[in-house]
Amino acid sequence: MARFILGRLIGGIVILWLVSVLAFVLFFVVPKALGNNPAVLFAGRSPDPATIAGVTRKLGLDRSYVDQYWDFLRGVFVGRHFDSGSDRSWCPAPCLGYSFRNDQPVWSEIVDALPVTASLSIGAAVLFLVVGVSTGVISAVRRGGLFDRIAAAVSLAGVSLPVYFTGLLLLLLVSYKWHIIDNVHYVDFTHNPALWAWNLIPAWLVLSLLYTANYQRLTRASMIETLGEDYVRTARAKGLRERTVIGKHALRPALTPIVTIFGLDLGVLFGGAILTEHTFGFRGLGAISIDAVNTQDLPVTMGVTLFAAFFIILANVLVDVTYAFIDPRVRPS
C-alpha cells in the first residue's frame, strides 16, 4: 500500500513538472517566438526603453531559456532574487515569480487569496456532496416517486441556471430586500468564525446548487445500478435491515464513481470559482487570476495556473488512493 501511494505521488510530481515546463513555454518562450517581448508585457503600459531593459535584466529574460527555466525551478525550492542593480527584490521560496504590477511575490498573492477560495470550495463541496448524495440515494430507492420527480426537476433547474443569475438573485433577496445578511463580504475564519460562515452562506448555496444537481443524478444512477446487484439481494437474504442494505451494501460501491468526480471537481474548485467569487466580490484565486489576465500580469497568471494544476493533480492522487481503500479489487496485493 505504501508503495502504491508513493508511486502515485511520484507520478503526480512528474505531471506537475511537465505542467510547469508547459506553462513556462507558454508564457516565456511562445511570446518571444511570436515577436512579443515578454519584458514589455511585464513592464506595464507604454514603458520607456530603460524600463524594458531593467525588466529584461531583472527577470533574466536575456538569458537562455534553459537558464531561465532553471532559475524559475530553483526559485520554487530555495527562493530567488530579482535583481536589476538599484531595484532588488527578494522572492522567498516557494517563489512562483514576482508580480511587478502589485510589487510582491506571486506566492504572497496566492497565500492571501487561498483562504477565500478554500473556504468557498470546501463549504460548497460539503454542501453539494451531502445534499447531492443523500437526495440521489432517496431518488434511487423511490425511483419514479414524487420525491424523485421533484428532485429531477430541481436538478435540471440547478444545472441550467448560471451562477451570475442565481448569485445575483440571492444577493438581491438576502442582502437588499430582506436584509438578512447586509453587505456580504469575506470575513477571515480566524477573525470571527460565525461571521465567516454567515457571509459565505449565499456563495456556498449558489456554488453548490450547480454541483448538487450533478451529484444527485450521478448518485441516483449509480445507486440504481448497485441496488440491482446480486450482492444487495444477498444482503437482504441475510435479514439485514433495509437501512443497512441501502446505506452500506448498495451505497459503498455506488460511491466509487462519485469519489472520482468529486476529486476532480474539488481540484478545479481550488483553482478558483471565478464566477461565484466575482458575483460576491470575494478576492479568491479566481478573482486574482481574472485580474492577472486582464492586466497581462504574466507571473501571476502562470503562478495561479501552476497552483491550480497542483491541486488538480493532488486531488487525482487522493482519488486513486481513496479508490484503493474503497475497492479492495484495485488494491495492489
Next chain:
Amino acid sequence: MTDTTSTTEAPTPATAPAPAPSGTPFLEVRDLTVSFRTDDGVVHAVDRLSFSVERGRTLGIVGESGSGKSVTSLAIMGLHRRGRRVSIAGEIRLDGEDLVTAPAERVRGLRGRRMAMIFQDPLSSMHPQFTVGDQIVEAYRVHNRVSKAAARRRATELLDLVGIPEPARRLDDYPHQFSGGMRQRAMIAMAVSCNPELLIADEPTTALDVTVQAQILDLMRELQKEFNSAIVIITHELGVVAEISHDILVMYAGQAMEYGGVEEVFAHAEHPYTWGLLQSITRLDRQLETTLRTIPGSPPSLINVPPGCPFHPRCTYRELAGPATSTTRPPLAETSPGHRVACHLPVAERRRLLREEVLPTL
C-alpha cells in the same frame, strides 16, 4: 458427481438415509401465485403452485429457465419488493406461520435465521468490497446479540465446517481472492451461520466445474445431516437433483407438472415434459451418432401462457390427450401414492408411452 453424465434410468436416490418424516412439513407452499405487472402485460411467473418440505428432507425443483423456479424461491424468502408491480397470493407456511400475510419486518427477522439462501453465482452474490469474514460476521450478528470477537470465532468455525483450509487467515480475504468453489463454500458458511431450518439453494453448482459441484453437494448433504434442515434445491441439472433430493417438483410455465419422490419422478416419469427433460440429458455412454434430443419449441411467454396444459403446444403426444388439453388446465392428480402428475393423457396411456417409447431412448 457422476449423474449428469451417467444413466438416469434408475437415478440413485439421495444416499443420506432420510430421517423419519415428522408428519408436519416445515415449509408448506399452497396455491402460490406470483405475478408481475409490466408495461407489456401481467407476467404470471408462478401459478397456483403447491409443495411441502419436511425437516431433514430435500426437495429438488427442476425446469427450464423461466419456469418460475427462482421466483418461487425469492417469494419464500420474501425478497420480492412488494408494491404496485408484484402481487403474491396463496400461502407460504414456515413452521405453520404464513409468510405471505406476515409483516415485512417479521419476514426480515426470519430471513437468514430460520430460512437462508445460497445463490447461483458466488462471485456476484458476495459483496466485493467487504472481507469474507466481515460478511459472515454480519450475517451472524444481525440475528445474534454477540460481540464482534465472538462472531469472528463463529465465522472461523463456519469456514472450517465448510472445508476452507486455514479459516482464521482466509477470514480477512476478499471474495475475489477465493477460488470459485471456495467462494461457494464461503457463501454456504454465511447462509448456515444461524443454523437455518430451511435452506434454499438456487442453482448452487451451476457456476462451478464438475468436480467442485460434487464437493458442494456433499457439503450440503453433510450440513443437512448436522442441522436436520429442510432443503429446497433449484436447478436445471437433473443429475444434481437426482443425487441430492428426496422429492422432485417439475415446473413448467410457473406451474407444477409432476411432483413426487425422486424414484417415482425419474424412474416412473409420467409427464411428457419430464420425459423431454430426461431425454435431453447428455450421456457419455451414448453413441456419438445419436443426436442429443431436445424438447421442440421454447418455453412460452409468461404473459400469454397457453390455455389448458401450458406444455401442450410443445407436447409430442397432444393428439392422444384429447381436446381438453388445449382448453382445460389438468389438475395435479395423484397417479400412485406420493406421485402427482398434471396431464390429460389417460394414466394407462402414459405408462404405455413411458414403457414403449420413452424408456428405450434413455
